[in-house]
Structure formats: C-alpha cells, structure tokens
Amino acid sequence: MPKHPLSRIELLQGTLDFIILQTLRWGSRHGYGIAQMIRATSNETLQVDTGSLYPALHRLERKKWIEAAWDLSENRQRVRVYRLTAAGRKQLAVERTRWEQISQAIAGIMRPPSTETKS
Amino acid sequence: MIRRHEPRDDRAAALDEEIRAHIAMATADRIARGESPDDAAAAARREFGNIGHIKEVTREAWGGMWFERLRQDTRYAWRTLARAPGFAAVAILTLALGIGATVAMFSVVNGILLRPLPFKDPNRLVLASYGLPRSLFAPKPGMVESQYLAYAEHAKLVESVASAGEHHVTLSGSGEATRLTGADVTPGLFGVLGVHPAIGRTFVDDDAEGGDAVIIGDGLWHERFGGAANVVGKPITLDGVRHTIVGVMPPAFNFPFNAKVWSPIKIVINPHESRLRTVIARLAPNVTPRQALAEVTAIIGPMPTPFGQNARFNPEVIPLRDLVVGDIKRSLYIFGGAVFFVLLIACANAANLLLMRATTRRHEIAVRVALGADRWRLIRQVLTESTLVAFLAGIVGLAVASAGVRALVSLAPPGLLPRADDVHIDLAAFAFTAAVCLVTGIGFGLAPALQITRKNLGSNISGTGRAIAGSRGALRAGFVVAEIALALILLTGAGLVIRSFLQLRSVELGFQPKPLVAMTLDLPAARYKDATAIHQLQDRLLENVAHLPGVISAAAVNWRPLGGALVKGDFKLPNEVRPPDGMNLSKPAITPGYFATMGIRLIAGREFTKDDDARSTNVAIVSKSVAEKLWPGRSPVGQLISSSSKPTAKDWLTVVGVVDDVVQGSVREQRDEAMYQPIAQINEPFFLNHISVVARAANDPGSLATSMRDAVHAIDIDQPVQSLGSMTSLISSTIAEPLFQARLLAVFSLCALFLAAIGIYGVLAYAVTERTREIGIRVAVGASSTAVVRMVVGRTFVLAIAGIAVGWIVSLELTHVLSSLLFHTKPTDPATFGLVGALLFLVALVATIIPARRATRVDPLIALRNE
Numbered sequence: 001m002p003k004h005p006l007s008r009i010e011l012l013q014g015t016l017d018f019i020i021l022q023t024l025r026w027g028s029r030h031g032y033g034i035a036q037m038i039r040a041t042s043n044e045t046l047q048v049d050t051g052s053l054y055p056a057l058h059r060l061e062r063k064k065w066i067e068a069a070w071d072l073s074e075n076r077q078r079v080r081v082y083r084l085t086a087a088g089r090k091q092l093a094v095e096r097t098r099w100e101q102i103s104q105a106i107a108g109i110m111r112p113p114s115t116e117t118k119s
Numbered sequence: 120m121i122r123r124h125e126p127r128d129d130r131a132a133a134l135d136e137e138i139r140a141h142i143a144m145a146t147a148d149r150i151a152r153g154e155s156p157d158d159a160a161a162a163a164r165r166e167f168g169n170i171g172h173i174k175e176v177t178r179e180a181w182g183g184m185w186f187e188r189l190r191q192d193t194r195y196a197w198r199t200l201a202r203a204p205g206f207a208a209v210a211i212l213t214l215a216l217g218i219g220a221t222v223a224m225f226s227v228v229n230g231i232l233l234r235p236l237p238f239k240d241p242n243r244l245v246l247a248s249y250g251l252p253r254s255l256f257a258p259k260p261g262m263v264e265s266q267y268l269a270y271a272e273h274a275k276l277v278e279s280v281a282s283a284g285e286h287h288v289t290l291s292g293s294g295e296a297t298r299l300t301g302a303d304v305t306p307g308l309f310g311v312l313g314v315h316p317a318i319g320r321t322f323v324d325d326d327a328e329g330g331d332a333v334i335i336g337d338g339l340w341h342e343r344f345g346g347a348a349n350v351v352g353k354p355i356t357l358d359g360v361r362h363t364i365v366g367v368m369p370p371a372f373n374f375p376f377n378a379k380v381w382s383p384i385k386i387v388i389n390p391h392e393s394r395l396r397t398v399i400a401r402l403a404p405n406v407t408p409r410q411a412l413a414e415v416t417a418i419i420g421p422m423p424t425p426f427g428q429n430a431r432f433n434p435e436v437i438p439l440r441d442l443v444v445g446d447i448k449r450s451l452y453i454f455g456g457a458v459f460f461v462l463l464i465a466c467a468n469a470a471n472l473l474l475m476r477a478t479t480r481r482h483e484i485a486v487r488v489a490l491g492a493d494r495w496r497l498i499r500q501v502l503t504e505s506t507l508v509a510f511l512a513g514i515v516g517l518a519v520a521s522a523g524v525r526a527l528v529s530l531a532p533p534g535l536l537p538r539a540d541d542v543h544i545d546l547a548a549f550a551f552t553a554a555v556c557l558v559t560g561i562g563f564g565l566a567p568a569l570q571i572t573r574k575n576l577g578s579n580i581s582g583t584g585r586a587i588a589g590s591r592g593a594l595r596a597g598f599v600v601a602e603i604a605l606a607l608i609l610l611t612g613a614g615l616v617i618r619s620f621l622q623l624r625s626v627e628l629g630f631q632p633k634p635l636v637a638m639t640l641d642l643p644a645a646r647y648k649d650a651t652a653i654h655q656l657q658d659r660l661l662e663n664v665a666h667l668p669g670v671i672s673a674a675a676v677n678w679r680p681l682g683g684a685l686v687k688g689d690f691k692l693p694n695e696v697r698p699p700d701g702m703n704l705s706k707p708a709i710t711p712g713y714f715a716t717m718g719i720r721l722i723a724g725r726e727f728t729k730d731d732d733a734r735s736t737n738v739a740i741v742s743k744s745v746a747e748k749l750w751p752g753r754s755p756v757g758q759l760i761s762s763s764s765k766p767t768a769k770d771w772l773t774v775v776g777v778v779d780d781v782v783q784g785s786v787r788e789q790r791d792e793a794m795y796q797p798i799a800q801i802n803e804p805f806f807l808n809h810i811s812v813v814a815r816a817a818n819d820p821g822s823l824a825t826s827m828r829d830a831v832h833a834i835d836i837d838q839p840v841q842s843l844g845s846m847t848s849l850i851s852s853t854i855a856e857p858l859f860q861a862r863l864l865a866v867f868s869l870c871a872l873f874l875a876a877i878g879i880y881g882v883l884a885y886a887v888t889e890r891t892r893e894i895g896i897r898v899a900v901g902a903s904s905t906a907v908v909r910m911v912v913g914r915t916f917v918l919a920i921a922g923i924a925v926g927w928i929v930s931l932e933l934t935h936v937l938s939s940l941l942f943h944t945k946p947t948d949p950a951t952f953g954l955v956g957a958l959l960f961l962v963a964l965v966a967t968i969i970p971a972r973r974a975t976r977v978d979p980l981i982a983l984r985n986e
Contacts, residue, residue, distance in 0.1 A: 030141075030145045031137060050141070051168055054134075054137075054173055054176075054180075055177045056180075057177075058181060062180060073145075075142050075147055077143055079143070080133065080136070080140070118436065
C-alpha cells in the first residue's frame with residue numbers, strides 16, 4: 001500500500017471517539033464530512049481510516065452518544081448524517097477533561113529536565 | 120430518525136448506501152479538483168479501502184453479530200455438506216453411533232443413578248444404622264429395637280423416622296400359593312418417604328396396635344385382584360391368617376426390600392429376641408449425613424449393647440440412594456467410561472474425515488483468505504460445519520439411543536438393574552444429547568480447523584490441489600493411532616471381563632450341575648410345626664419325585680449349594696482339642712443318596728443310608744479339606760466331631776465318610792469346608808423348614824420342573840415353590856452381574872472395533888488417492904504390484920503397531936480399575952493383552968485390503984494425466 005506523504009498517525013480507539021464527538025460539536029455531519037473535517041482541522045496530520053471511522057460511528061450510535069438521520073447532500077444524494085445527543089455532549093465533556101489530563105501528563109514526561117540536556 | 124431495532128437487512132442496505140454516498144462524495148471532490156471522472160472514481164474507491172471488510176467490522180459494532188454470523192456460517196456449512204453427501208453421510212453415521220451409544224448409556228445411568236428416587240425430597244432420606252461391622256452375619260445396616268426406640272425419641276436432627284423389617288409370607292387362598300417378600304413397617308414409614316397410596320390409605324398408628332390391616336403393591340393388586348378398584352376392604356390370607364387390604368401402593372413402589380406387601384408393626388423391646396431392623400430417617404433441612412451420624416453415635420453409643428461386651432460397632436448414616444442403587448453403581452461407571460471411549464473413537468473418525476475434506480477444500484480456503492477472511496473467521500466456519508455434523512449425528516443418534524436403551528436394559532439379566540423401569544429417553548437425555556453434540560462438534564472440529572487454516576495457504580490458489588503428505592498427514596496418522604489405542608484399551612477391558620466371566624463359569628463346583636433340577640420350598644412354621652411333620656412331608660415328596668418319569672435319583676438338602684443361603688458355624692472336637700482359629704464349617708443336612716444325585720465324589724467311607732435315623736448313632740460326613748485339616752495323616756472315618764457348643768454324649772457325631780469340597784456360598788469364593796448330617800437325625804425346625812429337593816434327570820430337565828411342582832401340590836396345594844429350575848440356570852443367576860458386564864463391554868468394544876476399522880480404512884483409502892500420482896510414477900518406472908501393496912500395507916503396519924503399543928501401555932495403567940470386577944484374572948493378563956493386540960492388528964490389515972487393491976490398479980497413464 002502506498003504511503004501517504006504525511007506519515008499517518010494511528011489513533012487509539014478512545015481517541016477517535018473523542019475526535020468524532022468533538023467534530024460533531026458544530027453541527028450534524030455525514031461520515032465523509034467527518035473524515036474530511038478531521039483531516040482539515042489537523043492540518044492533514046490525522047488520516048482517519050474508513051475501517052475505523054464507520055465502526056466507531058456505529059458504535060457511538062449504539063451507545064446513544066450520537067444519532068443518525070437521512071439527509072440530502074449538495075449533489076442530491078441521500079446521506080446518513082450524525083449529530084450529538086445530550087448524552088454525547090456530556091460524554092464529550094468527560095472525554096475532554098480526561099484528554100487534558102493525559103496530554104498534560106504526557107507533555108510533562110516528554111519535556112526533558114533542563115539539567116540533563118546536552119545540545 | 121432511524122429506528123433502533125430495524126431489521127438487519129434494512130440496516131445492511133442503509134450501510135451500503137452510506138458507503139456508496141461516501142465514495143460518491145469523495146469522487147465528486149476529486150473531479151472538482153480536476154481529476155478525470157474515471158480516475159477520480161478509482162482513486163476514491165482505493166482510498167476508501169476494502170469495502171467488504173469495512174462493512175463487516177462496522178456490522179460488528181451493531182452487536183448481536185454473533186447470531187448473524189452463526190446463521191451465515193450455518194447456511195454456508197449446510198451448503199458445503201450438501202455438496203459432499205458422501206462425507207456428510209459417513210461422518211454423521213460414525214458420530215451417530217458414538218453419540219447414540221453415549222446417550223443410551225446416559226439414559227441408563229440417569230434412570231438408575233441420577234434421577235431422584237420416587238420419594239419426596241429423596242436427598243434427605245437416609246438409613247441410620249448402629250449395627251455390627253458388615254459381615255456374613257450382619258449383612259444389612261440397621262438397629263435393634265431398643266436402639267431404634269431411643270433414636271426415634273431423642274433424635275433432633277431428623278424430621279421423622281421409621282423402621283422396617285423384611286419377612287417372607289405365604290399368600291394362599293385364590294390361585295396358587297405363593298411365597299412373597301413382605302415388609303413389616305412402623306405406620307409412619309409412608310409419611311417419612313412422602314409417598315401416597317394409589318387407592319385406599321396408608322397405615323395409621325392404630326393399625327399397629329392389633330387388627331389385620333395390610334397394604335399391597337401394584338403388582339400383587341393386578342396379579343391377584345385383577346386391578347379391581349373395590350379391593351380395599353377385601354380379605355387376603357398371609358401365612359394362613361386372614362388380613363384386610365386397606366390400601367394399594369402405586370406402580371414401581373416396592374420399598375424396602377422389593378416388598379409386595381406391607382404390614383404394620385409396633386416396635387417393642389423383647390429382652391429375649393432382638394432383631395436388626397432397617398431404620399429410615401428423613402433428615403431435617405440442611406442437616407448433613409455427617410451431623411446425623413454424630414447424633415446417632417451420641418444417642419446410641421452410651422446404651423448397653425445387645426451384642427456382647429467386645430463387639431465392635433459401626434455407626435453409619437447412608438443416603439437412601441446408595442441402598443437402592445447398591446452395587447450396580449460401579450458397573451455403570453465402568454460402562455460410562457467404556458462408552459466415552461467409543462465416543463472418542465467416533466470423534467477421531469469424524470476429525471479425520473474433516474481433515475481429508477479440508478485437503479480437497481484447500482483451494483476454496485485459500486481464496487477466502489485472499490479475499491480478506493481472517494483466520495478466526497475460518498476456524499469458526501470449520502467449527503460450525505463440524506458442529507452441524509454433530510447435531511445431525513445427534514438426531515440420528517437419538518434414534519440409535521432409543522433402540523439402544525431397550526437393548527441395554529434387555530442385556531441385563533432379569534432383576535439385576537434396580538429401577539429398570541425408570542430407564543428411558545427423557546428431556547434430560549435430550550439436553551445431554553445437545554451438550555454432547557456441541558462438545559463433540561467443537562472437539563472433533565478444533566484440530567482440523569487449526570490445521571486447515573494454518574498460514575502460508577496463499578500458495579494453494581495457484582496449486583493444483585495436489586497433496587503433499589506433510590504435517591496434515593501426520594495429524595491424520597495421529598488420529599488413527601489414537602483410535603487403535605482407544606479401541607485396544609476398550610477391547611482389553613472387555614476381554615478381561617469376559618475372561619473373568621469364563622473363569623467364573625468354569626469354576627469347579629465339586630458337583631455335577633448337569634442335568635440336575637433343584638426345587639426349593641420354605642415350609643411355613645404355622646403348618647409344619649415340628650421335625651416329625653417336616654420329615655413326613657419330605658419323605659413323601661422324595662418318594663413322589665423319585666418315581667417321576669425321567670428321574671434317575673432324587674435327594675433333599677436343607678441348604679443347597681449356591682442357593683443364596685449359607686449356614687456356617689463352629690464345631691467342637693473331643694478331648695478339648697481346639698479347632699484351628701477361624702475355621703467354620705458349612706453344615707448341610709441331607710437325605711441318603713444326596714452325594715450320588717449331586718455327583719459329589721465320595722473319597723472315603725460311606726454315604727448316609729436309611730439306617731442313619733433318629734434311633735441310630737449320630738453320624739457325619741466331612742469334606743476333604745476338613746479331614747485334611749483336622750486329622751492329617753489319619754483316617755477321618757471313626758473320628759468324633761460336634762456342632763454343639765457344649766456337647767453332651769449324644770451330640771458327638773461319628774465321621775463315617777469323606778466327600779469332595781463343594782462350592783456352597785458363591786462361585787467367587789473358595790469351596791466351603793463342610794460337615795454333612797443326615798436330615799433324619801436333625802430335630803430343630805429351623806434347620807429343616809428351608810428345603811431343596813434335587814433330582815438328577817435322565818435327559819431334559821425342563822419338563823421335569825413342571826412335574827416336580829405338581830408333585831408338591833399333590834401333597835399340599837397351599838405350599839408355594841420358592842424356586843425351581845435346572846441347576847445350571849439357577850447357578851447362572853448367581854453370576855448375572857458379571858454376565859451383564861461381559862455382555863455390555865463386549866457390545867461397546869465391538870462398536871469401538873468397528874469404528875476403528877472404518878477409521879483405518881478411511882485414512883488408507885484417502886492416502887492411496889492422495890498418492891495416486893506417486894504410485895503411478897512408481898508403476899511407470901517398473902514397480903511391481905507387490906511393491907505397491909507393500910507400500911500401502913507398510914503404512915498400516917506402522918500405524919497399527921504404534922496404536923497397539925500405545926494402547927497396551929495405557930491399558931497397563933487403566934485396567935486396574937477393573938480389578939475388583941475380575942475373578943481369577945489379573946488386570947494385566949498377558950493372554951488377553953496378546954489376543955486383543957493380535958485381533959486389532961488383524962482388523963487393521965483387513966481394513967487395508969480394499970485400499971491396497973485399489974493401489975495396485977492405478978494406471979500410470981491416467982494418474983499422470985490428472986496433473
């Protein structure tokens with residue numbers, strides 16, 4: 001399989017869920033749109049594999065964090081759009097708090113102590 | 120809004136549409152960026168990825184996927200099986216035999232051992248006992264009257280308690296007089312058991328205070344009263360005394376002692392006569408037998424013992440089931456083990472079939488792998504297929520089992536299986552079958568599934584499907600070796616039991632059972648009050664029997680050999696000479712002509728004659744080993760011996776002859792040391808009222824039996840005949856259980872042998888097909904047909920020898936579980952081992968014949984053209 005010029009970052013399952021919920025915060029969106037949005041907002045760094053995206057969407061739907069409805073796209077095609085539910089919003093808040101804690105913790109670990117740095 | 124539980128097909132369609140839309144939008148974006156429509160569509164598809172895979176992983180997120188998959192897999196498995204009917208038929212039939220045998224055996228075990236007794240809360244019912252250690256003289260658990268009364272009064276851990284004693288009664292009146300087993304029971308027994316009468320009532324306390332109430336069993340009700348509903352209140356004559364029927368018990372109720380009639384009894388303490396009585400207790404809820412045992416010991420332990428100061432006691436609390444089920448348990452467990460082996464062999468066969476098929480399906484599997492099926496999915500597919508085969512086999516197996524259960528029960532000699540009426544295929548058997556199917560399905564599918572789906576299958580797509588004997592061949596060979604080993608173990612077990620049975624059959628009895636007819640009578644004390652009356656009856660009877668046509672000679676004995684009763688006792692020698700420690704003598708009383716009639720060899724001295732009567736010197740004849748032990752090197756004739764504990768002058772018996780030792784008690788034991796006395800010199804009715812007449816027939820003992828019964832009734836129409844038959848049949852009934860064991864194990868091991876033969880045949884036949892090309896080449900370059908046969912047979916040799924060796928080694932470890940069943944046969948009996956090994960080897964060779972012949976007919980041109 002040809003490599004994408006920007007090396008793809010594998011997303012952990014929980015992280016993908018978080019990103020999807022975050023993406024849907026600004027309104028309902030279809031699967032393709034979510035993928036495009038993630039790619040765009042991450043400056044093309046994050047490439048969501050469809051094999052991860054659709055199971056994640058259906059899983060979140062099953063958990064009732066998002067719900068789906070049929071809509072028509074710009075070129076008059078029936079598309080399935082997803083939007084956040086109240087439970088999804090709540091979950092998003094939880095995930096965000098958790099994410100901030102984790103990213104701070106990781107940042108702390110990654111930042112090398114100044115005394116031991118050699119340049 | 121999408122409904123939550125929309126049908127799966129709709130959801131699948133929705134997912135399709137969702138994906139189509141995704142690709143369409145991606146394509147549109149690409150076109151908008153300036154790509155040509157064709158390139159854009161292709162790129163969008165490529166970017167999207169493997170659609171089938173993505174659909175599948177998405178569907179998994181729906182949950183409940185396992186069911187959907189199962190449905191798909193089952194449908195697929197069904198189609199696969201339908202495409203290979205030969206494989207399906209052989210696999211299903213092979214497994215059906217194994218499953219059928221297993222279910223049949225389960226039904227027998229379930230009916231006899233597992234299903235609850237037909238009492239209320241049977242697990243709380245126990246026998247309480249404070250008897251002497253079990254021995255010849257105290258064969259049953261129980262308590263004497265005083266102990267029972269104390270226990271019934273003080274026991275706190277039991278809800279209720281009752282007592283029962285066995286007694287035999289003579290039923291007379293309408294129809295032929297019969298000897299019945301009865302139980303005298305405290306009125307509460309039926310309440311303790313929680314059983315209710317079919318009609319009428321059970322006993323109340325007043326019944327035991329006098330009166331004539333009895334309860335009859337269902338069998339007696341039908342035999343004697345035609346099942347009439349108005350039987351309650353009718354009279355019935357037992358031991359010549361009139362009683363009134365107050366109730367009829369339901370069918371199959373015959374507790375305890377297989378009783379046919381129950382009479383009420385009040386337990387009182389009689390200082391002169393105490394009897395060990397069976398005590399049945401219902402434990403209070405949540406009381407363990409162990410706690411109950413402690414209570415029995417606490418209550419009865421301090422009481423004065425009725426058995427003398429030095430007697431050792433054996434307090435016991437025995438679950439009632441153990442008494443009802445008795446000794447058959449061990450046999451049933453062994454049969455269970457045997458049938459498990461049969462099932463294992465059937466599984467090995469089915470697994471092998473699956474492996475062989477897998478080889479032909481490699482192409483298909485490789486294609487599926489290439490299309491993105493993961494390994495687990497393929498394994499599950501194979502397992503679904505094997506489980507489907509197992510369930511189809513289970514359906515056939517149930518049919519096999521329902522026939523098999525009847526066959527199994529009918530293999531048992533009459534009366535051997537307790538609760539035989541409870542044996543049938545029921546819901547539990549269905550559930551068991553389903554469980555067996557599931558386990559066997561997965562069991563026999565697993566190894567093939569792992570094997571088939573091994574990596575590096577990709578190369579098989581391009582391959583021609585030609586097999587290379589590799590690890591898969593080794594697995595198949597392993598299965599065959601296992602089958603041969605299992606069959607060998609089972610056959611060895613069966614061989615040992617059969618050999619042991621033959622040993623039992625060929626025990627030197629010390630007398631000639633052919634063609635003897637034996638008839639046993641129990642003379643009721645009410646009618647035959649003293650020795651004179653009994654002697655008169657016996658003389659007349661012998662006279663009549665001796666003159667029957669076809670009778671060579673006739674004689675009487677109080678306890679005939681192998682008659683189920685054995686009276687043994689100690690004896691005294693003159694001049695204070697102490698008999699050897701522990702030496703007991705069997706003491707039959709006989710009429711003149713007994714030894715000649717029985718065919719017992721007279722070694723020295725003389726037989727009794729008519730002159731050895733009450734007026735002449737008291738005489739005795741001893742058996743050979745008695746003479747050798749007591750008077751070694753001396754002539755026993757003329758010696759004195761007494762069976763009285765304090766002999767007076769008239770108690771001394773003069774030995775007049777020596778005869779051969781005879782098996783008196785059981786064919787399993789040593790021949791008994793015996794001291795015979797003339798019946799005419801015995802006066803105690805106890806030694807006389809049980810009597811057997813033996814007649815040596817000129818030819819056919821069968822017809823003689825009828826005329827002997829008539830001879831009894833010509834003298835006393837109310838005298839029942841307790842047992843009557845040719846001596847050989849009476850003896851074989853004493854070895855009914857070993858006979859059953861031998862028959863059953865023989866049947867199972869034949870099944871095993873048959874299955875193993877099929878297994879060997881299958882593998883070799885397949886190996887020949889697989890190697891057709893190789894054989895073709897060999898023939899083409901000049902190999903003779905002998906060489907080809909040698910090649911095929913050589914493989915069998917290796918497999919058979921490996922299987923036999925493994926089987927032998929395991930058998931050496933396993934057969935000791937049989938040792939308690941075996942009579943004069945070592946669990947490692949070399950003859951049996953050798954014979955069974957040879958038999959299996961032979962079967963393996965026979966199974967090779969067809970494949971070997973086919974191998975010799977391989978046409979090299981056709982074989983090579985197949986490439």
